[in-house]
Amino acid sequence: MLESRAPVDRIRRVLALDRRVIEPRPVDGAPAWVATGGEGAFAWSTPAPLAGVKGWLVPLREAVLAWDDRGTMRPVVPHPERIALVGLRACDLAAIAHLDAHFGADPWYRARRAAAFLVGLDCPQACAGGFCLEVDAGPFARAPFDLNLTALPDGRVVVAWGTAAGVAALHGAGVATAPVDHATALLLAELAARAAASFPVRSYVTRGLARMNAAPAGRAIADEEWQALGPRCLACTGCTSLCPTCTCFTVVDQPVGAGGTRARVWDSCLLEGFQREASGHHPAPHPGDRVRRFWYHKLSRDFAGPTGRLGCVGCGRCDVACPGTIGALGVLAALGGER
Amino acid sequence: MTTTTCPFCAVGCGLVLDVAGGRVAGVAPERAHPVSRGQLCAKGWNAAQFLASPERLTRPLLRRNGRLEPVPWDVALATAAAALATARREGGSDAVGVVASARATNEDAFAAMKFARAVLGTNNVDHCARVCHAPSVAGLRRTLGSGAMTNPIADVDETDCLLVVGADVTENHAILGARILAAHERGVPLLVVDPRRTRLARAADVHAQIRLGTDIAFVNGMLHAIFAHGWEDGAYLDARCENVDALRSSLARWTPDEAARVTGVPAATIVDAARLYAASRRGWLAYGLGVTQHVSGTETVIALSNLALVTGNVGVVGGGVNPLRGQNNVQGACDMGALPDVYPGYQPVDDPAVRRRFESAWGVALPSAPGLTSLAMQHAAYDGRLKTLLVIGEDPVVTDPGGRFVARALGRLDCLIVAELFLTETAKIADVVFPAASFAEKDGTFTSTERRVQRVRRAVAPPGEAWSDWEMLEALAMRCGRPMGLRDPAGVFAEMAALTPIYGGMSHARLEASGGLCWPCPTATHPGTPRLHEAGCVRGRGRLIPVDQTPPAELPDAEYPLQLTTFRLHHQYGSGSMTRRAPLLERENPRGLVWIHASDAARRRITTGAPVRVRSRRGEVTTRAVVSDDVPPGVVAMPYHFAEASPNLVTNDALDPIARMPELKVCAVAVEAC
């Protein structure tokens, strides 16, 4: 526990000595992840930016292979910059747990992930459009973080460490931490309860999730319901681009002169071309089939990661991005009989 | 992190470019943007992909021994300047011309306009509005006094009825289309007039699936029903319109039955549509290229204007006559006077007072006769009257009708100069090619379809030696011995604003805030004008003009029994030079494609994916079929983004007599399996 917020700024500056410190700051009126160098005071109350941090761990375009004019192939080894992402909300951390599970064996991901230091920040109350509570991903963070911060109303900060690197950072900054005493532990529990109570009651979310997970897998919901939602998807790729747990990519070869590079590029399962086979056969030919598949991946227990949590972490980004109003809450409202 | 404006369609969404290592590493929507509110279409989401393409042009190219070879800027500029000088010496000022770009910034378009008029001394300057919304400008100027979208996009949330004519909004203006769908889901009635069953048509309360090119008959049928049932807004007509009786009497023959006979839509549907639109307190009418790309384009625009005026829907919240412009800055390119007959702000070149003002500002004598349109320039090139042409960021070989003719005509020029991002089909036949900076690599402004002027901001440096168009034009002007004095984008904007009353109160500084300002904005304190004609029409009274149905220039016959129409896909843009370099967008629609109804397909033994040949009197193209009920029997439809299967090899270049717009939306074809 820290007696005030000031030591957090010291930690940020120490992290900035050998990392790029990236934090939410308002840019042109909206919060964005910005490299701050740890300068200035930490923006405790800046809301979570619409664009998440996925791109630092899984870039939009990741070159994996290069070939030369003689056809000799070599892997493109990334040299990721050391970064510290400071102020990750519980949903974003839960999403990183998903990425860890999915890409854990992938050397590109591992290199980038190893270069990233994660500092969480617990949410004192529900954000607009967020429903992490209903999907067990927040509002208070669980692993994976190096450090996690809970601001107490009296100005003190509870800091938790999740890794040896986190402990080392605390030591490096020379901040004095006191153990959390009983009274503070009670206060923390009360804060967590208050944060949980701040979420609006959305019974359709519970109903929708229950229908998604009723046996047999994925068949409790009539196909017509999905086909009715299908035309609302314009295939803009907004949901999948913003979703912090979306991992699908395509692979493209880019010839340059006589050589070239092969790169992974974020893909989107809402696109018709995503699963279209060369023969013309399509296992998900209708937009409704693709909408169903997407939400099955996000909301069905079949895709719960090793943490046991759903593929959706309740960040609400897709509800903002979806021009067709079928983001997570939009879809749950339809499944839960609310629209 | 750079906040800017999306470079694709004309909705004008807010886009945030994420920059890492000097490159655009990703895009995100601008959450606080007043129009797009945190959303983007597939093109916007994929905007980062083409920027980094290794196929970007990075050095000027010059044709030597038949091949385009990289040369220093100096050499390219000198060659271009010499070609322009020779052409002017031999053929006079009108032997040269400029085709400006509807994709570049206002600053670029202004520079192109000024270059043509002040440096080359010609009014031969135009841009692609000719093939999209020239009829809107011509039609609405006559009826209302201003050729632009009257009401803002936000009025979709303020209206009681949505009427969409000849526009595939969810695909071409996705963020606006989605807003229409959302309003409809909230219960606002939606009427769609379209020969194709678009996404909106499938959702609509009324889909009037008219025969191609029968829009006027349909609208006149609606008007007949409106007057017959007394659904017109009499008070509004008395107070704000003129020529009511002439219109009313002209409608006598357009009974719903007669309209039904011509359009193929049941009379009851026509009356229904009339009732829904007229009985709603406010109706937001939008239309697209399905209206304008016809020989009767201007008259159809007038018919729609009649409809809106008769129901009291002009100059009111939630109403309007709203042409949906196609390209990101086609509105701006028009506003900037990249048109043969007007200076910036639609000030006529043949008005001596206007001309004197520009002459004194620029210190040169300016030509007084309107110049040639871009299609007329092609014909002049073909005839040898036009000798050197500068084409900026346009690909007429792919986008203009009669593609083979365009290539042949441009091939006859003494010198074709092209400024481009990529080696497009048009650039491939050029003599000089300048590498251009993209939207992410320059500062400036775009004007969206709702007249919203917004900042475009430089996020990264242009690749290699690419320049902004205005920089290239200034350098070329210097080479021509007549520098224009353009120094930076803010300065270009200031010069333009000082000469353009509708932009008079704007400056880059004032446009910093998200969402910018809508013109007219005449003074530095004016808040901008999201809605036109609120205090009466710009021209005074709204003018009702009787118009009559003109059939398409080419009708089907035994030899060419089907009608071909063209359309655009959500995942492609223009000739595809940007979108086709985004792997997800390029994958989404297999190239080419012609949509055909099952009954027509069966008769020809055509199945989805099968190779087919589409023939017209002008040419033929081989592509693949999509058997679909998106099109009615007798109609086939092709998107025009794909150079390897361009419908413009077969489309008709018959012109609208008023706006000189080619009839891209309908021609007669034969389709067969191959």
Place this chain on the structure above:
Amino acid sequence: MNPVAACAEFAATLPHAARIASIHDEAEDTRTFVLRLAPPVPALDAACPGQFVMLSLLGYGEAAFTLAHLPRAGAASGTVTLTVRRVGALTRALFACEVGRPAGVRGPFGRGFPVDGADRPTIYVAGGCGLAPLRSAIDGQLRMRPAGTPVAVLYGARTPQSRILRASLADWRARPDVALFETVEDAAPGWRGRTGVVTGHVAEAVATVRAERAALCGPPGMLREAAAALGAAGLPPDAIHVALERYMKCGTGLCGHCYVNDRYVCRDGPVFSYAELLARPDAFGAGEAPRA
């Protein structure tokens, strides 16, 4: 991460260098390509029938192909054999290649046909190009089965000319210990085999060899019908092994393209038991749920 180990980790993802060693026409639009690996790749020689590789053509990307031929157990061929139909951009490019053209091969990937059970009477059902992936399984069983174990091959093609692997077909046709059923949808004059889709001949083929298990490969519609017919002919779902195909981009369970409900075809398949597929409504495509 130690830098050398790290680099090795990346290098391990590279395709193995290969060159096209021979090209052989099978039928219209179908060819067999033999690629020689330099150096040889033991894992590829040890692959199981039904496993697949990702074939790279630099500049055109990668695509998944099931191994069409495997060396005898323990033998080292140093080649991979792929039978390919020309359907998309990559296969078009491949068909334009000549012998000697460099390429890359990753794999083998996935779960193939079960390797044990050579002693059980088996029916192989193939449609179109699906015969190629089954051939190594068929040859494997013919090599390993106790003498007299009945084997039936039921092969359906669109036309007589579109049949592939005709040398293997001729071989099986000539052998008394293989029951070959050939059928075509569009019979040409002179065709003496059966006609119609494979489904119509499943019951007879099963009965002929008293099949206890089955292996299937072919287009999704055929798989769906044939698997149901095999079930109806009395084979238990867990004895019917179906090779699925999906558009694939990675082969290693990362890119997400190949999923079927909660499974990845590249990692969990491509061969699934029909019992597994019955629980996965999208196995043959949305709206085409497998039938019990």
